[in-house]
Amino acid sequence: MQRLKHAILALGIAILPLSGAQSVYAQLPSGADFESPEYALGALNHADWTLHGDGSALVQSSEVYEGSAALELTSGTTVSYDVDSTEDVVWVNGWQKASSTGELPDLTQFTSGSALMVFRDDAIMCLDGDGAGSGTWTSVMSSPSNDWIQVSLRLDYTALTYECYLNGALVGSDLGFLYNSTSMLNGFTAHAGNASSFLDDIEFSTVVATLTKSDIINHLMGVVFLSGAEYRSADINQDDARDVADVLLAP
Ligand SMILES: [Ca+2]
Ligand SMILES: [Ca+2]
Numbered sequence: 269m270q271r272l273k274h275a276i277l278a279l280g281i282a283i284l285p286l287s288g289a290q291s292v293y294a295q296l297p298s299g300a301d302f303e304s305p306e307y308a309l310g311a312l313n314h315a316d317w318t319l320h321g322d323g324s325a326l327v328q329s330s331e332v333y334e335g336s337a338a339l340e341l342t343s344g345t346t347v348s349y350d351v352d353s354t355e356d357v358v359w360v361n362g363w364q365k366a367s368s369t370g371e372l373p374d375l376t377q378f379t380s381g382s383a384l385m386v387f388r389d390d391a392i393m394c395l396d397g398d399g400a401g402s403g404t405w406t407s408v409m410s411s412p413s414n415d416w417i418q419v420s421l422r423l424d425y426t427a428l429t430y431e432c433y434l435n436g437a438l439v440g441s442d443l444g445f446l447y448n449s450t451s452m453l454n455g456f457t458a459h460a461g462n463a464s465s466f467l468d469d470i471e472f473s474t475v476v477a478t479l480t481k482s483d484i485i486n487h488l489m490g491v492v493f494l495s496g497a498e499y500r501s502a503d504i505n506q507d508d509a510r511d512v513a514d515v516l517l518a519p
Contacts, residue, residue: 297473299470302468309328327340333365345460352454366417369387370461386405403444406443408432488510
């Protein structure tokens with residue numbers, strides 16, 4: 269029996285995390301940049317990833333957000349990525365250039381999961397779940413560009429809610445999980461819509477993994493302005509202050 273896991277479905281990609289005991293998956297922080305030597309150009313072949321059904325997942329160099337390679341999912345392809353987290357709060361951060369999908373997913377196909385995001389022609393939508401397998405779709409960005417978009421989700425497995433940030437701006441908060449029985453993140457599932465979709469620099473972390481010591485120092489010195497997910501995650505020790513204590517904890 270295929271076990272559907274995961275937190276995130278988007279692109280149609282959706283993100284959809286699950287509950288349950290885990291075994292040997294990658295620990296946080298975890299992620300994929302699709303660069304060599306860990307990833308080779310060509311068909312995706314990596315222990316953390318699973319290709320479901322027919323379709324094609326390719327590590328390629330034509331459409332890239334950062335570095336020299338990114339993942340292409342051809343139309344209709346579904347992949348999942350496994351992580352092993354017991355954290356109460358997990359950030360999922362990544363870049364995607366998504367094809368739209370005409371239809372919203374049939375929620376009855378899922379038996380667990382938390383966040384769900386869908387790229388449509390006229391809007392990017394997040395599910396505000398009712399915790400019991402259903403919910404309401406809410407638009408978080410109208411008329412999205414078909415360029416690379418940074419998607420950051422803050423998943424709270426204590427509150428059983430998530431926040432959605434697009435390009436660093438908070439666009440959805442207090443969104444309910446699809447299933448309140450979901451108690452931890454164990455990965456995500458992505459499904460490509462009507463055309464190829466691309467993923468790059470996906471990170472699972474207790475902080476937004478792109479934030480470094482120098483980012484926080486530059487913020488404190490007024491050199492850069494952090495907003496949205498980055499500003500939130502700059503408070504690494506979660507004492508509502510952004511200061512040297514957070515610099516010391518930053519990667
Ligand atoms: Ca890359
Ligand atoms: Ca702090």
